[in-house]
Amino acid sequence: MSLSGVRALAFDVFGTVVDWRSTIIEEGGRLNREKGLDVDWAAFADAWREEYRPSMDRVRRGELPWTKLDDLHRASLEKLLDEFGVEGLNDAEKERLNRVWHRLKPWPDAVEGLKRLRRRYILATLSNGNVALLVNMAKRAGLPWDCVLSAELARRYKPDREVYLMAAELLGLKAGEVGMVAAHAEDLLAARQAGLRTVFVPRPLEFGPGGAAEAPDPSFDMVVEDLTDLARRLGL
Amino acid sequence: MSLSGVRALAFDVFGTVVDWRSTIIEEGGRLNREKGLDVDWAAFADAWREEYRPSMDRVRRGELPWTKLDDLHRASLEKLLDEFGVEGLNDAEKERLNRVWHRLKPWPDAVEGLKRLRRRYILATLSNGNVALLVNMAKRAGLPWDCVLSAELARRYKPDREVYLMAAELLGLKAGEVGMVAAHAEDLLAARQAGLRTVFVPRPLEFGPGGAAEAPDPSFDMVVEDLTDLARRLGL
CATH class of the missing domain: 1.10.150.240 (Putative phosphatase; domain 2)
Structure with missing residues (x-):
């Protein structure tokens, strides 16, 4: 379990970073x-x-x-x-x-986890939310993105492959230098097919107390408890 | 001289924010x-x-x-x-x-000025620099952008009109709700023609001690001394 060679982390937002x-x-x-x-x-x-x-x-x-x-x-x-x-x-x-x-609010671990991860990694959103939505949310919630990337910039929605490739291209990185962080297996499997690395963050409460929890896939590079746990495992 | 109704400030970067x-x-x-x-x-x-x-x-x-x-x-x-x-x-x-x-370094007033301006405004780059360049520069220099916007996203270079309109569109704002901040009259005149508001920041040393200083145009909404002066005049 490692992210060696990864320079940027790209985050799914709805459900992964914020509790809609x-x-x-x-x-x-x-x-x-x-x-x-x-x-x-x-x-x-x-x-x-x-x-x-x-x-x-x-x-x-x-x-x-x-x-x-x-x-x-x-x-x-x-x-x-x-x-x-x-x-x-x-x-x-x-x-x-x-x-x-x-105006969605972050999960309790999100802001602290992102601040710690930002010390080493470029942090970007990679969300189906449009740019204005993501910018307004970040400003209100204090989410410390280095860069707001959105499906809107590719005019394609995830899990279309073009969205993941666009993120690497705009960040000036190879696909394998970008780690996709998400609570949804489908998102990560598509990111992986596009060549990105993958980090699964379970959010068992995303769909409420009785909601269905997603299971990680064995192909994921890392499975963590939450974003502060990710920071800790990466030594941050 | 005011920016009433402006919600976001879009900054030219080379020469305006950093001293190439x-x-x-x-x-x-x-x-x-x-x-x-x-x-x-x-x-x-x-x-x-x-x-x-x-x-x-x-x-x-x-x-x-x-x-x-x-x-x-x-x-x-x-x-x-x-x-x-x-x-x-x-x-x-x-x-x-x-x-x-x-790796360009900010002018001495830039980081403090931006931090103060960010309290009220959405701060975006609107530069001909590509996204990776702007993200790497900001991370290194501590430039507190809410959003990195670039000519690269429109695949057109300033002063093409489409770049300015793209910025307003992506921020979910009307053109008149975006203020373009630049040290170059041509950039601001094109922004104004696209409907944006304009702030001129002279940078007499951009081209070195003997370099030509640009003069403001009477049409600009504001002419300030530097970015901390802009913050001060806006009560920030």
């Missing part, structure tokens, strides 16, 4: 009180996240032209507000709710 | 001693910089396909080593010299 579910539940609870709503925000968060993959897949298959994640999230939001029977939100309120994805 | 000339002279002097050379590195730095614009213009006019700045710098370097009669550098030594552009 808890943040949506927390902000949604506040919206319930403000607007006199009675929405089950845990169910809403899960449903919103469930729309994520099929909406990107429509872009990946070419059924939709390139559409950034903010806009896919907004289309899903409109659908879910209807399905959950939420009424009385004006456009500005819907837009504010949609931008909860810009 | 002094860094090349300093590193070149070291190379003279190490390799027993007798190069006039001030003249070399000036000549290297003079190749910059025509080399990018060949890309801008479509005479060359997209070529990142590292590679344009390297082609100019080969030419100048020949012109200056420098012999005895192997490929690794040339590559290390070429990457002096990744």
